[in-house]
Amino acid sequence: MLRAGTSSSVRSCLARGKGTAQALRTCLQERCATSQKRRANAIAERSLHSTIFSRPASSATALSRPQPPAPQHEQPPHVLKPSLDLPISSIDERKVAVGWDTGTWSRYHHVWLRDHCRCPECFHPITKQRLLNTFDIPPDIKPVQVTSKSEGLEVKWPSSQPHTSLYPWSWLRQNSYDPPLAPPQTIENILWGSKIQQAPPTVLYEDIMAGDEGLFKWLSSVDHFGFCFVTGVPPTAEATEELVNRVAFIRETQYGRFWDFTSDLAKGDTAYTTMALGAHTDTTYFTDPCGLQLFHLLEHSNGTGGATLLVDGFYVASILKELHPSAYEILSRVPVPAHAAGEPSALFTPAPKTGYPVLRHQDGELFQVRWNNDDRSVMRGLEPALVEEWYDAIRKWHKLLTSADSEYWVQLSPGTAVLVDNHRVLHGRSAFTGKRRMCGAYLGMDEYRSKLAVLTEKYMPSALESEFAQQSSVNGRSIWNPLL
Numbered sequence: 001m002l003r004a005g006t007s008s009s010v011r012s013c014l015a016r017g018k019g020t021a022q023a024l025r026t027c028l029q030e031r032c033a034t035s036q037k038r039r040a041n042a043i044a045e046r047s048l049h050s051t052i053f054s055r056p057a058s059s060a061t062a063l064s065r066p067q068p069p070a071p072q073h074e075q076p077p078h079v080l081k082p083s084l085d086l087p088i089s090s091i092d093e094r095k096v097a098v099g100w101d102t103g104t105w106s107r108y109h110h111v112w113l114r115d116h117c118r119c120p121e122c123f124h125p126i127t128k129q130r131l132l133n134t135f136d137i138p139p140d141i142k143p144v145q146v147t148s149k150s151e152g153l154e155v156k157w158p159s160s161q162p163h164t165s166l167y168p169w170s171w172l173r174q175n176s177y178d179p180p181l182a183p184p185q186t187i188e189n190i191l192w193g194s195k196i197q198q199a200p201p202t203v204l205y206e207d208i209m210a211g212d213e214g215l216f217k218w219l220s221s222v223d224h225f226g227f228c229f230v231t232g233v234p235p236t237a238e239a240t241e242e243l244v245n246r247v248a249f250i251r252e253t254q255y256g257r258f259w260d261f262t263s264d265l266a267k268g269d270t271a272y273t274t275m276a277l278g279a280h281t282d283t284t285y286f287t288d289p290c291g292l293q294l295f296h297l298l299e300h301s302n303g304t305g306g307a308t309l310l311v312d313g314f315y316v317a318s319i320l321k322e323l324h325p326s327a328y329e330i331l332s333r334v335p336v337p338a339h340a341a342g343e344p345s346a347l348f349t350p351a352p353k354t355g356y357p358v359l360r361h362q363d364g365e366l367f368q369v370r371w372n373n374d375d376r377s378v379m380r381g382l383e384p385a386l387v388e389e390w391y392d393a394i395r396k397w398h399k400l401l402t403s404a405d406s407e408y409w410v411q412l413s414p415g416t417a418v419l420v421d422n423h424r425v426l427h428g429r430s431a432f433t434g435k436r437r438m439c440g441a442y443l444g445m446d447e448y449r450s451k452l453a454v455l456t457e458k459y460m461p462s463a464l465e466s467e468f469a470q471q472s473s474v475n476g477r478s479i480w481n482p483l484l
């Protein structure tokens with residue numbers, strides 16, 4: 001944005017300006033008073049135009065090195081270093097440029113702007129779905145006029161039915177892609193090791209059941225830590241199911257909807273035994289492993305053991321990356337097949353069958369840990385030269401997973417449930433004797449993230465959401481919501 005307090009004549013010029021370099025230049029030239037300003041303009045115009053629309057001499061890549069203005073462009077505007085409170089907008093053959101300040105420009109392809117019109121004709125105000133037929137947009141579409149207005153960039157499109165689009169400035173800035181300007185929407189993961197036992201994230205059952213604020217606190221904790229306890233839960237399966245349903249509908253699997261299990265091999269899985277289970281994530285044999293899982297120990301009598309293990313997979317991965325980068329790299333690349341074949345009526349393997357790497361990334365960011373050595377299938381896809389390196393890598397991974405620094409052991413008891421992000425935190429248990437009854441359920445990752453997004457809109461809206469909460473909001477959600 002350009003500083004406020006500039007001469008009103010320049011401001012009015014821009015507000016009236018056709019947005020083309022010609023109009024801008026003429027208008028500003030009339031107002032340039034001294035040769036000093038003209039020299040400043042000449043410097044500003046060269047840098048401005050080459051900044052806005054420079055074309056690398058040969059490559060078709062995005063705008064990069066400044067080039068002398070191409071002859072076919074109109075003469076660039078004689079531009080003061082303007083300090084308006086409105087961004088400057090300008091058009092060339094393929095794009096509209098918006099100048100936030102003379103050092104910061106965004107370029108939007110004409111076709112991109114037309115496709116993203118959010119007027120009620122082009123974008124359903126209630127369903128937030130595109131109504132415009134993207135494929136009716138002529139590939140060479142070009143605005144007949146762009147105007148910088150206080151409420152945003154106004155674009156008039158050529159068509160038999162005149163169409164005008166308005167893009168709020170903060171929405172344009174948030175969605176700037178050339179260059180990207182919005183800070184990445186990442187939550188800060190709070191990585192932890194065994195010391196988390198000093199102050200584990202915990203929320204009261206009654207707060208969660210009382211209203212959305214308590215629910216938001218719970219899910220925000222899971223979002224930051226990858227798990228969160230709930231205390232004061234009535235020690236019944238019914239109350240536990242009600243608690244899970246505060247988040248979303250349960251994700252049903254071959255183990256049923258709401259599970260209530262003990263060591264009777266009721267299902268063909270070692271979870272239904274008294275065996276110890278090493279740190280793992282569940283359902284690695286699904287293409288899309290379950291997102292969250294809730295555990296609530298309802299009973300453990302006449303026996304010992306059965307402690308719960310939690311390990312922050314993101315924390316351990318960060319240590320592996322630091323200490324053994326080549327092991328980290330191989331675990332991020334080599335797919336691991338998995339299966340669930342303990343029930344005669346079910347044989348689950350992921351698609352593709354080769355499975356997925358232990359550490360999955362998006363844009364270089366670790367976003368999922370997928371590890372269950374018991375459920376791992378034959379490593380049939382390993383390149384021969386990689387076999388020993390891969391086993392060496394999982395040894396290093398296992399050593400860190402099982403270190404005293406990583407393992408958080410906690411003895412659950414009736415009344416305390418724990419919700420775990422199954423894409424980040426590994427869980428397990430120690431062997432046990434006696435009668436032990438555990439209940440809980442899986443939730444889908446998308447259902448959890450949707451609930452968290454709705455609660456975040458309500459309790460911690462982004463600046464953009466707050467700005468638009470009043471306007472263009474139907475059903476309480478703005479068409480300019482940054483998540484759409």
Ligand SMILES: C[N+](C)(C)CCCC[C@H](N)C(=O)O
Pocket residue numbers: 255259261269270271272280281282283284372375
């Ligand atoms: C949670 N519940 C006991 C119902 C099922 C446990 C399934 C465990 C399976 N080996 C996996 O890792 O997915």
Ligand SMILES: O=C(O)CCC(=O)C(=O)O
Pocket residue numbers: 271277282295306307308427428429438
């Ligand atoms: O019994 C427990 O405490 C946990 C069992 C388990 O790891 C699982 O169900 O995935």
